[in-house]
Amino acid sequence: MDTDKPLVGVIMGSASDAGVMKGCVDVLKEMKIPSEVKILSAHRTPEQTREYAATAAKRGVQVIIAGAGWAAHLAGAVAAQTTLPVIGIPIDSSPLNGMDALLSTVQMPSGIPVATVALGKGGAKNAAVLAAQILALKYPPIEEEVSRYRKALTLAASERIDSWDDKER
Amino acid sequence: MDTDKPLVGVIMGSASDAGVMKGCVDVLKEMKIPSEVKILSAHRTPEQTREYAATAAKRGVQVIIAGAGWAAHLAGAVAAQTTLPVIGIPIDSSPLNGMDALLSTVQMPSGIPVATVALGKGGAKNAAVLAAQILALKYPPIEEEVSRYRKALTLAASERIDSWDDKER
Amino acid sequence: MDTDKPLVGVIMGSASDAGVMKGCVDVLKEMKIPSEVKILSAHRTPEQTREYAATAAKRGVQVIIAGAGWAAHLAGAVAAQTTLPVIGIPIDSSPLNGMDALLSTVQMPSGIPVATVALGKGGAKNAAVLAAQILALKYPPIEEEVSRYRKALTLAASERIDSWDDKER
Amino acid sequence: MDTDKPLVGVIMGSASDAGVMKGCVDVLKEMKIPSEVKILSAHRTPEQTREYAATAAKRGVQVIIAGAGWAAHLAGAVAAQTTLPVIGIPIDSSPLNGMDALLSTVQMPSGIPVATVALGKGGAKNAAVLAAQILALKYPPIEEEVSRYRKALTLAASERIDSWDDKER
Amino acid sequence: MDTDKPLVGVIMGSASDAGVMKGCVDVLKEMKIPSEVKILSAHRTPEQTREYAATAAKRGVQVIIAGAGWAAHLAGAVAAQTTLPVIGIPIDSSPLNGMDALLSTVQMPSGIPVATVALGKGGAKNAAVLAAQILALKYPPIEEEVSRYRKALTLAASERIDSWDDKER
Amino acid sequence: MDTDKPLVGVIMGSASDAGVMKGCVDVLKEMKIPSEVKILSAHRTPEQTREYAATAAKRGVQVIIAGAGWAAHLAGAVAAQTTLPVIGIPIDSSPLNGMDALLSTVQMPSGIPVATVALGKGGAKNAAVLAAQILALKYPPIEEEVSRYRKALTLAASERIDSWDDKER
Amino acid sequence: MDTDKPLVGVIMGSASDAGVMKGCVDVLKEMKIPSEVKILSAHRTPEQTREYAATAAKRGVQVIIAGAGWAAHLAGAVAAQTTLPVIGIPIDSSPLNGMDALLSTVQMPSGIPVATVALGKGGAKNAAVLAAQILALKYPPIEEEVSRYRKALTLAASERIDSWDDKER
């Protein structure tokens, strides 16, 4: 595992999605997984999106995470150009609270899957965790990070278990 | 207006959409508007879809009609590659009754519109009528066809106005 | 192309829709497409709406853009009175986030299409772009504007491609 | 109350709605309320629809019932042309199960109400009952019919109260 | 028409609905239609609700308007106890934006209609207009008010028709 | 526990709901829980419904199960008349697939709960299981039945665990 | 009834749900029903959740109330481990306004019911009332509290009945 080359490509459809996507990038950093971040639009920069997706594997990228709102085609457009696993984050930036982005991302036709996670910030974090779980199958250091992350999550949640009760009484 | 070259490109995401799309092709034929029909998938044949969209204007196509179901990206993928008007038909082929196709087609981001019509067969007919209305601005024979079509529609509807009442009494 | 006469008629159902519709008018101005703007209600001023729609073609209008919220009938009411292409913008002004306006605008019956774009401000801009794409088939200066607009859109998006990444690192 | 002149105008957007609308006409007949039935489309025959609505009051019609599916504008288009009470029946004829017709009918803008009833056949019956309840305020014979109808409804339901239980044991 | 006795009963499910319902009461006052206003809950005060509905006709009330949110049963509970026309206003006070109140109000079973209007404040105004339209069939002074109201609505809308356009240029 | 007197009252809004409700009655019989079954409509037979609910506790009924479709008010109307636990089964008998019944049943206002289970047949069975779980707190023989039922459920599911795999290979 | 041991277990999926769940705890306190409160996640602390559910009955808990948002599995996960009645509160903490939590909580498979109440704060209060109604079947002091609670609710609502009317006139 060459720590200089990005293993995960993180892309988003618009600069306005950066606030949501930061959750994704932060988790990747926390797990020390090298990544690259780009703003690419399936509709406004289709050539660059295609080029990015078609060359990702050659450049060493192993998982692509794509976040987009509205008629969110980004993850699907990328999945059409590569056989790397593509994770889609539907972003709730439209008046329809993200139902449009969710259906546009998850309802992919037979043969070209997108691994879709939850809407918005929670989904952005989970996309990073899912990418780590995929890479952990191959890279023992990432497996350790995933294991550590889950234990910390459980521990933090466990410590909270009686806290509210105590406060209340 | 060269009647040999297609003015309208009709594409669909899957052979299973052909039943719905026939309504579109039939109206174009009825109005004597030359068209071409192709099955192109934004996800399974992205290169051909891109090539088709990027070269359509040069080949004389002036309006593109794209029908697709599920996470229906076809119309949007085409719209990203051309500045010709693109009409999208959301097809109700998924368990969600086409709500996924409707939102995936209509909720396009700023700058790249898709002219979306109704779901399914009714939308397929209307896509052809809309294409004809657009071409009618430029081609007087098509303007005549559009005018004739509308009059026939109104006449047929007018003749029905008292029919049910008569039957009932 | 007589630059004094409006080629595009922009109408909206209520004065409260003006904020959303400004995005449409601004894009038309940017592309130097002469337009006229009116507040017309399918329900409160049906006669004026009908008169407007029925006489639009004679006055030189070639595309009508109609924005409305709630049970948005404006675009459909206009489409029933003219064979000009009618573009509908569903506005998200009701408690249902515009789902009512979207379905009321797009689900038109067979024979009378409305070219529906996305909800709200993004849709308003796209309605103007779509009108320009339609007029570009006939008017070379507008074709040039459309081409320039798309290139500027792509360029602006391209310049952003690495921006967030740079900021982050 | 002149029994020869229709008190209720029943209209529907398409001949294909006749099956659903029969439930409405049957209840009016059962209550001996004179009615007229027409197929009128807000989009395909807008002039006849307008003419019908604008002259209904003069011809003695006191309540108008309008049934339509998809982007169901019929009731609203009629309500815009008259101050008679207008009852709307959303018909579930589209792939969206009538949600489009319901929202298009009920979400009318301020000042122009449509009295909306349930989707489909149940709604068609109820439109007739509602029209009768409105007319009953003015015509004692209809008040008697309404009272009789409700009593019969309650009686029939009451007789069923123990029936299933008996069958089961 | 005895101007001292209320012709319209306006009820709402909770004191928190008063802001929305004020729009209804204001229109009734503007049209000089005597009304009474009560807070009655189908679930918290079922006896008073039943008593109110069952005695309304005897007390001279001719139309009942009921506004409620969430699982909005108030209009239906009243309709079950009277054959007076009952108008239901679904109020968007729940997290589901009023979709729950709309469906609970409009989807009444066969035989017991509720005349449902739009969600929230717009619907509250329209409930009053609809009640006036119903009473206008019987009371000429109310018919005059309804006619005047519609003319004022159209006039106000007409005066706005060119206003935005002027401002813009 | 007097086995002659019904502990559970099972009611439904319409005879057409009997097919769905049979699943409920069958589970109660299987668990030897005495029950009574009635068809009662919140709208068509409000007096009987009220009477039934108001006297249920006195007659020994301890849990009421109410199934209804469309604007399903039955469970709520009963809950308003008793402090016994009321279980609501939303039935998917309308064109909206039961979303109307679900929201009408579950979204009860503060103070008057309805214990809502899943839509249709699955929900009908679960209403019986839930009633049994409630009664099991008090009646040891029912606790035994509940325990036996769960074990049988788990056993049956466990036996299936490898069956499909075996068939396939 | 041992007032030292909790009869009701109140659990929630996340500390961020505490604001909503306080409504539940407050009603239980008001009715003097001993309860315990814990933060337990079906996904982050599955072992503790399982342990909690599997041992609840032995520790004297008779009803479990579980509140959660998003893909709300908490109530179902608990119901799978116990035959005590489990009440689920869907919390509207996601962009989809709680529709995800509602469907995840209520649509339980055959054999394992969750008694689902309304979304959010109103539902949290009602979960406590429902738990009290269930316990009231067995514990006369709780039956008295439930009866008192309902009377106070009705009285408070009754006192409001004429208040708004008075203010208005």
Place this chain on the structure above:
Amino acid sequence: MDTDKPLVGVIMGSASDAGVMKGCVDVLKEMKIPSEVKILSAHRTPEQTREYAATAAKRGVQVIIAGAGWAAHLAGAVAAQTTLPVIGIPIDSSPLNGMDALLSTVQMPSGIPVATVALGKGGAKNAAVLAAQILALKYPPIEEEVSRYRKALTLAASERIDSWDDKER
């Protein structure tokens, strides 16, 4: 890569899901990826589900695919017990057309992702393709299968591109 030990665990919530899940198993066989298939319910057999998930990694399973309908908790329950990638297939077996299963599967809380694919049969196939894409990062023979599968998909789609057009003319 030991071809005797299953790399993919395929589980489903109910035997009635087998028809949908066959699409998943068939694709895995076609790609020669060893798999095991089990019927496990998060609610009816929680212990076996937990045991299965907790021991999967040790037994050599590297990806788990879980299909379920209604309040589909299976994928989430498994994801809570392992850090292997878990793919969720929402199955459209309820009256709500699978919207309940989709939201229950995809809207997972922060920290525990489920890689969700499309509804029903299309999703089942895509779950297998996604699992293969994940395993392809590590196992060159599977990478070859994935590459071959994609080429065959594109080729088959390419051969269809003009097919409908030819038939038509």
